Amino acid sequence: MSKDLTSGLFWFAIAVFVSFEGFTKLKLGTLRQPGPGFFPFWGGLFLGACALILLARSLKSRERLGSGAIPWPALILVLGALLGYLLFLETLGFVIVTLLFLLALFCFAEIGWIKHVACSVIATSLVYALFKLWLKVPLPSGLFGL
Amino acid sequence: MDIVQGIFIGFQVAFQPINLLYCFVGVFIGTLVGVLPGLGPAAAIALLLPSTFALTPVASIIMLAGIYYGAMYGGSTTSILVNIPGEAASVVTCLDGHAMARQGRAGPALGIAAFGSFIAGTLSIVVLTLLAPLLVKVTLSFGPPEYFSLMVLGTTLVTYFTQGSMVKALMMALVGVLLGSVGVDSISGRYRFTFGIQTLMDGVGLVPVIMGLFGVSEVLLNLEHLASQRAVYAEPTGGLLPNREDWRRSAMPIARGSLLGFFLGILPGAGAIIASLVSYATEKRFSKHPEQFGQGAIEGVAGPEAANNAAAGGAFIPLLTLGIPANPVMAILLGALMIHGLQPGPLLMQRAPDLFWGTIASMYIGNAMLLVLNLPLIGIWTRLLRVPYALLFPFILLFCLIGSYSVSNNVGDGIVMWVFGVLGYLLKKFDYEAAPLILAMVIGPMMEEALRQSLILSAGSFATFVERPISAGFILAAAILLVLPLFTRRSVVAKT
Numbered sequence: 001m002s003k004d005l006t007s008g009l010f011w012f013a014i015a016v017f018v019s020f021e022g023f024t025k026l027k028l029g030t031l032r033q034p035g036p037g038f039f040p041f042w043g044g045l046f047l048g049a050c051a052l053i054l055l056a057r058s059l060k061s062r063e064r065l066g067s068g069a070i071p072w073p074a075l076i077l078v079l080g081a082l083l084g085y086l087l088f089l090e091t092l093g094f095v096i097v098t099l100l101f102l103l104a105l106f107c108f109a110e111i112g113w114i115k116h117v118a119c120s121v122i123a124t125s126l127v128y129a130l131f132k133l134w135l136k137v138p139l140p141s142g143l144f145g146l
Numbered sequence: 147m148d149i150v151q152g153i154f155i156g157f158q159v160a161f162q163p164i165n166l167l168y169c170f171v172g173v174f175i176g177t178l179v180g181v182l183p184g185l186g187p188a189a190a191i192a193l194l195l196p197s198t199f200a201l202t203p204v205a206s207i208i209m210l211a212g213i214y215y216g217a218m219y220g221g222s223t224t225s226i227l228v229n230i231p232g233e234a235a236s237v238v239t240c241l242d243g244h245a246m247a248r249q250g251r252a253g254p255a256l257g258i259a260a261f262g263s264f265i266a267g268t269l270s271i272v273v274l275t276l277l278a279p280l281l282v283k284v285t286l287s288f289g290p291p292e293y294f295s296l297m298v299l300g301t302t303l304v305t306y307f308t309q310g311s312m313v314k315a316l317m318m319a320l321v322g323v324l325l326g327s328v329g330v331d332s333i334s335g336r337y338r339f340t341f342g343i344q345t346l347m348d349g350v351g352l353v354p355v356i357m358g359l360f361g362v363s364e365v366l367l368n369l370e371h372l373a374s375q376r377a378v379y380a381e382p383t384g385g386l387l388p389n390r391e392d393w394r395r396s397a398m399p400i401a402r403g404s405l406l407g408f409f410l411g412i413l414p415g416a417g418a419i420i421a422s423l424v425s426y427a428t429e430k431r432f433s434k435h436p437e438q439f440g441q442g443a444i445e446g447v448a449g450p451e452a453a454n455n456a457a458a459g460g461a462f463i464p465l466l467t468l469g470i471p472a473n474p475v476m477a478i479l480l481g482a483l484m485i486h487g488l489q490p491g492p493l494l495m496q497r498a499p500d501l502f503w504g505t506i507a508s509m510y511i512g513n514a515m516l517l518v519l520n521l522p523l524i525g526i527w528t529r530l531l532r533v534p535y536a537l538l539f540p541f542i543l544l545f546c547l548i549g550s551y552s553v554s555n556n557v558g559d560g561i562v563m564w565v566f567g568v569l570g571y572l573l574k575k576f577d578y579e580a581a582p583l584i585l586a587m588v589i590g591p592m593m594e595e596a597l598r599q600s601l602i603l604s605a606g607s608f609a610t611f612v613e614r615p616i617s618a619g620f621i622l623a624a625a626i627l628l629v630l631p632l633f634t635r636r637s638v639v640a641k642t
Contacts, residue, residue, distance in 0.1 A: 036331035086561055
């Protein structure tokens, strides 16, 4: 499948869903008194129309997504670390998740494990000092009260 | 005499020590953001927005604005020395700026970029100062139909100025409009597209979306280049001051760049990037030696750098006079104003003259600070550029995480950021642009309200949009822009 075909289908599906929701659940209202579904319905309709134009054009295009171009392991590690940070932020507390997060992501720097750990610890302390002590951003302390 | 009085108030506000301090902090962070590739002003301002909640509205807008135009200065440094644009609007500066650096003329290249930026930045603020109050007088008479038509024109302009497919840009704008409708409907009070998720009840947060689309996704894209080392560094040797010949060659490009940049900056979607590209193309055409372009022609540095700074000034026009953002950065500034309880638009000048004029006045001061700050600190910036990206990106992500969480102490906003980080990555991979989405997401709710109010006022007749002359003009212009590309090939960008 070409890039435009894949993405066109995706947006078309979104458009159908939005218009359908706008029409059935939210209600269009009348032209004198447009309801909450009026704008999403028409927005969805226009999006769907554009998606169809794109789909029609995509039949000619052959441009595919080069699968070799995506660095899967790095991508998954980074996205996983981000998600993990968010999921455990309130239970483990800001300090612990930040330290774990940096320990995980400094892997890419390839600086040897002593520097790796030292950098993570120092960076965590600096970030803690900056946000919690200086800017007084309320960040969760979590389970261990750190 | 309004303007003289206004500027007087403005400088009184801007010269208060606390505001001077935040102006300095803003332009300093802006330069830093500009220098660092992979972190643009939109993401940076979104990151810092929560930390400005405690400040006065004036101080926070002064600082956030400083980040924006400061980034325009900083971007050129990286382009010239490392041949990587530190900021998207400095892409063309790489061509001749880095060529100059390889010839041992990095100093004058950096110098002319800084002076050109200063001159253009200051000129654009002068025009902003003179033009904004006049425009406010015009826009005060706008009713919902005019606003709706204007926003239709704005959205059309955004898609017209896209660098890729116009259909795709239009789709992004529509997706943005639909995202803007998530949350409570302001007229009926009904929830829309919230799927029972608490975080979505107030709508999709602009800050996490911008951090996702411009911060996280940028890092994800850069993961591909982690292994490959940065390009060759050029050290700025000798003096930074351009010589007489450099000045002679740069004077007109700076003047033309300022003018072009300012007016392109006003148009939604055009902004600093297009301004710099158009300026480069223009200078090449005006030049007696077009063959020198790409080989280190100083005109190719002076013009675009002037243009992108002037565009930063122009972009404030629609925000301050209409309450409509011209680019993603202005969208966050709009959000920032609203967080502080100020409604941007034609009434802003009357209701908050200290903020309106204080921000404008601070930009004169900020530009002067940047000129002083930039040249002597080049050494620090080059050292910073030597920090490997593998050590840098965890911090960018960490700041995004903390920033998105601290908007309202809600992990849900972080999740929104994560989702939009992934979406932004996919959009890039599938050749979509994120900017129309952001603009439309902000404009969408205003557009919907204006449309529904217009229809209520006109008792359900769409004719109201073409019967009122100003509104009809906007609609006509939008229609022309949509139809035009069918007949002529757009080539604003292709020419460079």
